[in-house]
Amino acid sequence: MITFSEQDDGQTLVIDNAPDMNVISFGKKVVIRGKAKEVFAWGGDVVVEGTVESDVATLGGSVIQKQDGKIGGAVIVIGGAYRPEGAEPMRGADKETVVFGMFEEEFRDLAKNPSQILSPSFTPAFFAQRILSALFWFIVTFTFVSLAPGSVSRAIARTNLTPLKVFGIGGGMFALFGLFVIVSLRYMPDYLGAVVSLMAFVLLLLAYVFGRIVLQVSLGKAIQKYLGFSIARSEPAAILLGVLAWTVILSIPYLWTMAAFALFIAGVGLVATGRVQRVFGQP
Numbered sequence: 001m002i003t004f005s006e007q008d009d010g011q012t013l014v015i016d017n018a019p020d021m022n023v024i025s026f027g028k029k030v031v032i033r034g035k036a037k038e039v040f041a042w043g044g045d046v047v048v049e050g051t052v053e054s055d056v057a058t059l060g061g062s063v064i065q066k067q068d069g070k071i072g073g074a075v076i077v078i079g080g081a082y083r084p085e086g087a088e089p090m091r092g093a094d095k096e097t098v099v100f101g102m103f104e105e106e107f108r109d110l111a112k113n114p115s116q117i118l119s120p121s122f123t124p125a126f127f128a129q130r131i132l133s134a135l136f137w138f139i140v141t142f143t144f145v146s147l148a149p150g151s152v153s154r155a156i157a158r159t160n161l162t163p164l165k166v167f168g169i170g171g172g173m174f175a176l177f178g179l180f181v182i183v184s185l186r187y188m189p190d191y192l193g194a195v196v197s198l199m200a201f202v203l204l205l206l207a208y209v210f211g212r213i214v215l216q217v218s219l220g221k222a223i224q225k226y227l228g229f230s231i232a233r234s235e236p237a238a239i240l241l242g243v244l245a246w247t248v249i250l251s252i253p254y255l256w257t258m259a260a261f262a263l264f265i266a267g268v269g270l271v272a273t274g275r276v277q278r279v280f281g282q283p
Contacts, residue, residue, distance in 0.1 A: 022039075045063070047069075049068065145235060174264060220242025
């Protein structure tokens with residue numbers, strides 16, 4: 001029989017007995033007093049007083065394992081900490097612990113108010129972050145263009161000549177990445193699944209950076225051409241215009257999510273098509 005309750009404060013979910021239940025919580029603290037199969041909490045702590053047969057994971061919270069608590073699977077914490085109270089916590093044999101202690105408050109706020117991801121608050125901190133972001137991307141883009149102008153030029157040419165091909169291949173590769181991560185987490189050993197997921201995240205992040213650099217330069221040159229700037233079509237000016245334009249686009253409520261996704265897709269597509277061209281010896 002499954003028994004659970006919510007405390008009067010509305011912020012704590014207590015699991016007394018749910019041995020076959022995967023517990024998923026958003027914006028609430030989860031307390032396991034009896035048994036549960038698996039636990040995931042976004043924006044809240046997980047306190048294990050009883051037994052969790054499989055994995056315990058939190059996003060923007062901490063996992064607190066009490067003296068008599070037992071966790072049979074892996075412990076995965078992003079934006080928090082793993083705090084066992086016993087010197088030798090009761091864990092499953094050879095089970096992994098993965099902890100990334102960053103952005104805890106951000107994840108907690110996002111869990112309590114998910115709509116903010118689509119419609120951010122226009123505060124002084126928001127504008128300060130955008131100014132710093134524009135400065136950061138200008139430096140990154142200018143440095144990359146200076147070090148590898150040929151790669152950027154060829155990528156811009158592919159984007160202008162075959163945009164559907166770039167975005168189509170990028171979308172397909174992005175979906176395959178996601179499927180591969182899901183399969184690895186489901187069927188591979190815990191430590192190997194975590195490593196594969198981290199590698200996939202890093203590769204996607206690098207693709208995003210490359211795609212953003214290329215699209216910033218491409219958009220900046222298009223703006224230069226449209227406005228007919230008399231300044232000698234300088235590369236720094238194009239980079240600055242492109243960086244400012246994309247910073248504005250990525251600051252518009254609701255639109256920014258689609259724009260960020262497009263940057264991911266473009267980056268993956270540009271990397272993949274560039275690799276295909278090198279393999280077959282195309283210019």
